Amino acid sequence: MTEIDDKFAAFNNERLFDQTNEGTQGYKKKEVVITGGPWPQDITDETMVVNMGPQHPSTHGVLRLMVELDGEIVVDAKPIVGYLHTGMEKTGEELTYVQGCTNVTRMDYASPLSNELVFSLAAEKLLGIEVPERAIWARMLLVELNRISSHLLFQATNGMDVGAVSMMIYGWREREEVLRVLEKITGLRMNHNYIRVGGIAADLPGDWKKDVLQVCDKVEKGVYDYDGLLSANPIFQERMVGVGVLTTEEALSLSVTGPILRSTGYAWDLRKEQPYLAYDKVDFDVITTSNGDVFDRYRIRLYEILESIKIVKQCVENMPKGDYRVQDKKVTPPPRARIDESMEALIHHFKLFTEGFKVPAGETYTAVESPRGEIGCYMVSDSSSKPLRMHVRGPSFYNLQSMVPMMRGRYFADAVAVISSVDPIMGEVDR
Amino acid sequence: MNSLSTQFKEKFADAVFIDSNGQDVFYVSNDDYLDAVQYLKTDCDITMCLDITAVDFLGCNDRKIIDGIELERFEVVSNFISHKRNERIRFIVQLEENHPSIPSISLIFPGANFGEREVFDMFGINFDGHPDLTRILMPEEWEGHPLRKDDSPARIPVNFTDDIPALREDV
Numbered sequence: 001m002t003e004i005d006d007k008f009a010a011f012n013n014e015r016l017f018d019q020t021n022e023g024t025q026g027y028k029k030k031e032v033v034i035t036g037g038p039w040p041q042d043i044t045d046e047t048m049v050v051n052m053g054p055q056h057p058s059t060h061g062v063l064r065l066m067v068e069l070d071g072e073i074v075v076d077a078k079p080i081v082g083y084l085h086t087g088m089e090k091t092g093e094e095l096t097y098v099q100g101c102t103n104v105t106r107m108d109y110a111s112p113l114s115n116e117l118v119f120s121l122a123a124e125k126l127l128g129i130e131v132p133e134r135a136i137w138a139r140m141l142l143v144e145l146n147r148i149s150s151h152l153l154f155q156a157t158n159g160m161d162v163g164a165v166s167m168m169i170y171g172w173r174e175r176e177e178v179l180r181v182l183e184k185i186t187g188l189r190m191n192h193n194y195i196r197v198g199g200i201a202a203d204l205p206g207d208w209k210k211d212v213l214q215v216c217d218k219v220e221k222g223v224y225d226y227d228g229l230l231s232a233n234p235i236f237q238e239r240m241v242g243v244g245v246l247t248t249e250e251a252l253s254l255s256v257t258g259p260i261l262r263s264t265g266y267a268w269d270l271r272k273e274q275p276y277l278a279y280d281k282v283d284f285d286v287i288t289t290s291n292g293d294v295f296d297r298y299r300i301r302l303y304e305i306l307e308s309i310k311i312v313k314q315c316v317e318n319m320p321k322g323d324y325r326v327q328d329k330k331v332t333p334p335p336r337a338r339i340d341e342s343m344e345a346l347i348h349h350f351k352l353f354t355e356g357f358k359v360p361a362g363e364t365y366t367a368v369e370s371p372r373g374e375i376g377c378y379m380v381s382d383s384s385s386k387p388l389r390m391h392v393r394g395p396s397f398y399n400l401q402s403m404v405p406m407m408r409g410r411y412f413a414d415a416v417a418v419i420s421s422v423d424p425i426m427g428e429v430d431r
Numbered sequence: 432m433n434s435l436s437t438q439f440k441e442k443f444a445d446a447v448f449i450d451s452n453g454q455d456v457f458y459v460s461n462d463d464y465l466d467a468v469q470y471l472k473t474d475c476d477i478t479m480c481l482d483i484t485a486v487d488f489l490g491c492n493d494r495k496i497i498d499g500i501e502l503e504r505f506e507v508v509s510n511f512i513s514h515k516r517n518e519r520i521r522f523i524v525q526l527e528e529n530h531p532s533i534p535s536i537s538l539i540f541p542g543a544n545f546g547e548r549e550v551f552d553m554f555g556i557n558f559d560g561h562p563d564l565t566r567i568l569m570p571e572e573w574e575g576h577p578l579r580k581d582d583s584p585a586r587i588p589v590n591f592t593d594d595i596p597a598l599r600e601d602v
Contacts, residue, residue, distance in 0.1 A: 082570070089553075125452050126452065252479055253540060253541050253542060268514055361495055362495065363456075363486075367481075378510075380486050382494065388486065393482040393510075397545060397549075398482075398542055
């Protein structure tokens with residue numbers, strides 16, 4: 001054991017930052033740069049390069065990793081992405097702002113509503129319109145429900161990846177309940193296209209409050225069940241505590257956001273720090289832990305479910321009455337009944353769905369907190385009805401870079417736990 | 432103009448400040464870019480480079496004219512955030528059409544690594560000093576840069592060859 005301990009010590013000394021020199025020298029350049037530098041050409045017989053993925057079941061889709069191994073210890077790793085690239089940013093330039101939501105919602109397929117939200121907020125910023133109160137609160141309700149379902153998906157896959165297979169069934173069961181509510185509200189289980197520029201697609205259905213409160217109780221009970229099942233489980237802890245440690249300095253320098261950043265003890269949540277929608281009017285806590293290991297990332301996502309339930313319940317309580325989309329005839333299609341009786345309404349409807357609305361020239365970067373971190377939309381308009389450029393900053397794309405320092409110097413078997421804890425959604429990485 | 436921009440403007444007087452829909456944007460020249468980013472990191476409490484992307488303005492009919500800036504075909508856009516001051520700042524650098532090239536900031540902010548690779552892949556913009564400037568989303572043997580406006584989507588049939596140089600036996 002001492003030999004392996006020595007190896008761990010050696011790797012820990014070689015971490016990205018030399019703590020004593022930080023500030024004066026900044027980034028310490030290494031021969032093999034930590035975020036996927038050139039693959040070393042002088043590989044000797046002592047180490048072995050293993051290819052993992054893109055069809056590996058634990059890589060959450062099509063993530064591919066090249067891992068250099070010394071025995072069972074990971075010396076270096078390089079994530080290789082692009083297997084799910086479908087050119088969505090290019091497609092986004094061909095679609096109008098009305099159609100754009102259907103495109104972005106397919107990027108992060110585990111939390112599609114966050115994508116729709118950030119796209120809509122960016123377009124609304126360029127248009128200079130403000131959506132009604134009811135749309136704001138309904139958006140917040142849906143995004144938080146989506147955060148719950150996304151974190152439940154993480155609990156399920158994370159359990160499966162580290163060997164708690166029954167957890168997969170439990171997580172999936174509760175997630176399905178949440179998706180059922182989302183289906184009732186939006187019409188679809190995933191890829192909702194419900195949050196649109198100017199508000200939401202349709203008003204909330206009549207009995208939504210009962211359904212939402214019911215699902216909150218179910219999920220809350222589920223979270224306490226998972227906590228009892230996993231958190232104090234010695235096998236689970238053995239597998240996760242102290243594995244894949246990331247320091248705050250590394251997380252910040254590698255542009256890591258979301259639960260991974262908060263797991264290092266850094267309390268940064270856009271919902272709290274730069275409130276959008278009505279997050280400044282609801283009461284919730286930002287969960288942080290201090291160890292930055294795989295177990296902490298599991299705990300953060302578990303307890304964030306409870307915080308989201310808190311927000312959802314406040315949304316149910318405070319949901320204002322009124323319009324659910326902005327009453328601007330250039331942006332919002334007329335109600336169906338008006339089309340039968342008004343020629344102008346018919347023209348507006350036709351123009352809106354064939355040509356779309358024109359957005360004043362300008363550029364903006366809008367960011368919201370998705371379940372995986374900061375999702376941003378950089379949008380450039382040339383005063384036509386299609387964006388000149390629509391770029392989405394996928395949080396998973398940047399979070400992937402943190403895998404390498406997490407894996408270095410640990411056992412190869414821990415790599416699976418690390419991939420799982422980063423919770424990458426490849427649709428968002430590759431876009 | 433937030434406190435970050437005020438401080439930055441004092442040091443880099445040449446940079447043109449624009450209030451873009453309430454957000455702070457600086458048009459920085461290509462020569463100053465690296466120094467400006469270094470200054471952000473060392474003196475302005477900037478903790479993170481959030482995103483790097485680019486825009487191709489070829490064929491753009493209605494482009495905003497910025498006083499004191501000669502507009503070029505490409506723009507490289509980088510977003511930074513200071514957690515301490517809770518402020519954001521955005522740099523825009525103009526790049527010429529032929530052989531666009533800009534210094535890499537991935538040695539100052541290692542997180543910019545993937546973003547710069549993506550811009551290189553999608554726009555063919557060269558980042559000087561980048562540790563591993565290779566394609567990230569498209570296949571290695573792909574020709575062209577998909578997000579350029581003159582690279583039309585249906586230009587060539589998609590043809591993934593088996594002839595990958597790294598796997599060839601005779602190399």
